[in-house]
Amino acid sequence: MKYSQVLVIVAALGALAACQPKGAATSGGTADTSPALATVNGTPITQNFFDFYVKAAAGKQSSALSDDQKQNALDNLIRAQLVAQQAIKDGVDKNADTEDLLELTRLNVLQQTMEERYLKDKKPTDQELHQEYETQVANLPKLEYHARHILVATEPFAQKVIERLEKGNKFEDIAKQESMDSSKDNGGDLGWFTPDRMVKPFADAVTSLKAGEFTKKPVQTQYGWHVIQLVDTRDLAPPPFDQVKQRLEQVIQAKKFKTYTDDLMKNAKIDKKAPPAAAAPKAG
Numbered sequence: 001m002k003y004s005q006v007l008v009i010v011a012a013l014g015a016l017a018a019c020q021p022k023g024a025a026t027s028g029g030t031a032d033t034s035p036a037l038a039t040v041n042g043t044p045i046t047q048n049f050f051d052f053y054v055k056a057a058a059g060k061q062s063s064a065l066s067d068d069q070k071q072n073a074l075d076n077l078i079r080a081q082l083v084a085q086q087a088i089k090d091g092v093d094k095n096a097d098t099e100d101l102l103e104l105t106r107l108n109v110l111q112q113t114m115e116e117r118y119l120k121d122k123k124p125t126d127q128e129l130h131q132e133y134e135t136q137v138a139n140l141p142k143l144e145y146h147a148r149h150i151l152v153a154t155e156p157f158a159q160k161v162i163e164r165l166e167k168g169n170k171f172e173d174i175a176k177q178e179s180m181d182s183s184k185d186n187g188g189d190l191g192w193f194t195p196d197r198m199v200k201p202f203a204d205a206v207t208s209l210k211a212g213e214f215t216k217k218p219v220q221t222q223y224g225w226h227v228i229q230l231v232d233t234r235d236l237a238p239p240p241f242d243q244v245k246q247r248l249e250q251v252i253q254a255k256k257f258k259t260y261t262d263d264l265m266k267n268a269k270i271d272k273k274a275p276p277a278a279a280a281p282k283a284g
Helices: 003-019 047-058 067-089 096-119 126-139 155-166 171-178 182-186 200-207 241-267
Strands: 036-040 043-046 143-152 189-193 219-221 224-235
Touching: 036 047, 036 067, 043 047, 043 067, 047 067, 096 241, 126 241, 143 155, 143 171, 143 182, 143 200, 155 171, 155 224, 171 182, 182 189, 200 219, 200 224
Parallel strands: none
Antiparallel strands: 036 043, 143 189, 143 224, 219 224
16 A cells, blocks of 8 residues: 555544544444553554554554654654544534545545455466466557657648658758757657557557658647658567566456456446536637
8 A cells, every 4th residue: 555545544544533432443343442552632542553554654563663663653643643633623524625535535445455355365367367468468569660750830831841851851850940849859750669659640640651651641639730750660579478477467356356346336226327517618
């Protein structure tokens, strides 16, 4: 769990703990009877809660910390509890955004915990890993492209660039003179890339060219108007299985948990309405 997530969770737990009766702390719906390491205006910070915080924040047992580190960790929890208590006094917990954030944090924590629990005994097999590898490789681009481009502000100007190229002007020279893109210093050279790294109109234009050709019509994207030249192509080798094995495990487990949540949705009674339509822009 990321440290930033831990801080949000600790803040949420601190706010919730401040709402509990004095001497009570919830953990899985049961009272926390471990000794209190500190009390903050009557609200205990228990050993169990302290151990949970340390493990989440530092990734180790509290017993592995030095005395100074333990004291710093406890001070952090005391400060969090004090701020949470003051926030409640000031009515911050009644703010709509705060309530939504606390609820979203609660949902995230429960979902992550449930996912870990569900997948605990569902480690991907070698067969599943190799099947997923073959699926991923089949969907990978088969070629890399080496291209140059000239980016200008208007279609007529881009058309003039094309006319200059047709007259024999060098692509690199025009790029250095006219392109608005930072690649102009390299003659418009974009190096090697796969089409999925480019916006669709640009990718479609590149893949339609043969080596040495340039686009005969300007290509428009959100960045402006492009004139593109394909320099060359080369075969793209997929990454070795061992190199992506860990990522494959994550993909397979994500798919398994999605299947689980899909089943929950099928068996649930859900009344869903379309979100409100976006407001139309005002005239003028």
